[in-house]
Amino acid sequence: MVVTFKDDLDLDKIAESGQCFRWQKKEENTWQIVTGKELLYAKRLEAGLYDFDCTEIAYETVWKNYFDMQQNYSEIRSLISPKRDFFLYQAAEYGKGIRILRQDPWEMLISFIISQRKSIPAIRTAIDKLCEMAGDPITGKNGKMIYTFPSPKQMAALSKDQLAACGLGYRTAYIWETAHRVASEEIDLKQINRLDDKALLKKLSELYGVGIKVANCTMLFGFHRLDSFPKDVWINRVLEHEYAAGYSFEQYSPYNGVMQQYMFFYYRVNKES
DNA sequence: GCCCAGGGATCTT
DNA sequence: AAGATCCATGGG
Numbered sequence: 001m002v003v004t005f006k007d008d009l010d011l012d013k014i015a016e017s018g019q020c021f022r023w024q025k026k027e028e029n030t031w032q033i034v035t036g037k038e039l040l041y042a043k044r045l046e047a048g049l050y051d052f053d054c055t056e057i058a059y060e061t062v063w064k065n066y067f068d069m070q071q072n073y074s075e076i077r078s079l080i081s082p083k084r085d086f087f088l089y090q091a092a093e094y095g096k097g098i099r100i101l102r103q104d105p106w107e108m109l110i111s112f113i114i115s116q117r118k119s120i121p122a123i124r125t126a127i128d129k130l131c132e133m134a135g136d137p138i139t140g141k142n143g144k145m146i147y148t149f150p151s152p153k154q155m156a157a158l159s160k161d162q163l164a165a166c167g168l169g170y171r172t173a174y175i176w177e178t179a180h181r182v183a184s185e186e187i188d189l190k191q192i193n194r195l196d197d198k199a200l201l202k203k204l205s206e207l208y209g210v211g212i213k214v215a216n217c218t219m220l221f222g223f224h225r226l227d228s229f230p231k232d233v234w235i236n237r238v239l240e241h242e243y244a245a246g247y248s249f250e251q252y253s254p255y256n257g258v259m260q261q262y263m264f265f266y267y268r269v270n271k272e273s
Numbered sequence: 274g275c276c277c278a279g280g281g282a283t284c285t286t
Numbered sequence: 287a288a289g290a291t292c293c294a295t296g297g298g
Contacts, residue, residue, distance in 0.1 A: 018279060116280040122296045123279085169294030174281085211281045232279035264279080 003052040003059045008073045010097025017265045019221045021124045087242045091266035105189045107149045108222030112214040129166035156183035174209025220257040227254040238263045
């Protein structure tokens with residue numbers, strides 16, 4: 001069954017917004033998207049209109065949640081005053097259609113540990129190798145094999161040499177340590193989701209290889225804590241050049257993470273310096 | 274070949 | 287507490 005809908009949704013922008021690393025663009029404006037063991041082909045028909053190649057049940061139980069469809073992003077953007085903050089207004093208009101996906105916390109944690117000092121293409125390559133090495137195979141549309149993101153146990157079963165073979169470099173020890181702590185249930189990602197933002201940030205930061213930036217990315221993209229505001233090189237440029245007088249975190253609470261995505265996307269695509 | 278990447282740990286001051 | 291240095295490897 002084909003599900004069609006029109007909403008504040010632009011998959012091309014989401015794919016370039018730095019929150020997902022495993023989407024693959026196929027022919028005819030179609031994105032191949034995997035979450036858990038679920039596979040989706042989403043085809044763009046026209047601006048804001050997509051064909052989701054999935055059953056209605058799969059949409060209702062999986063993809064509606066994954067794309068955060070119950071959230072009204074237009075309402076969030078209405079917090080921005082073009083008079084008081086023209087830069088953010090402009091960035092948000094430019095990034096209209098971006099949503100914060102509800103991705104798996106474990107996958108986000110590992111993905112963003114890998115992300116440090118790596119270019120986005122290099123991050124994708126490393127994650128793909130990990131999936132192929134330890135994930136479960138799923139059969140894709142053209143019969144080609146696709147692999148799920150390895151579970152904590154699957155990843156903990158890999159040796160450091162195997163991890164290093166995925167191009168993890170000096171992050172190998174970080175991933176190895178984190179995989180074992182989560183697989184052994186010393187750290188329970190479901191349990192810590194009960195913590196408030198501040199406590200969760202602290203808890204995540206205790207992991208080896210997880211600093212303030214990776215913790216915030218994991219919070220925003222994995223735990224859907226929309227107020228988390230990861231500061232990377234791009235955001236630091238924005239804060240330096242556009243908010244020399246200061247950025248008001250309070251003004252956009254509890255949606256600072258959404259604003260961060262608009263800023264990131266706008267600055268990175270336009271390559272301003 | 275060269276440079277640097279969605280940072281963090283560790284060592285100095 | 288803040289600043290400097292090292293880190294492995296793949297893309298561009």
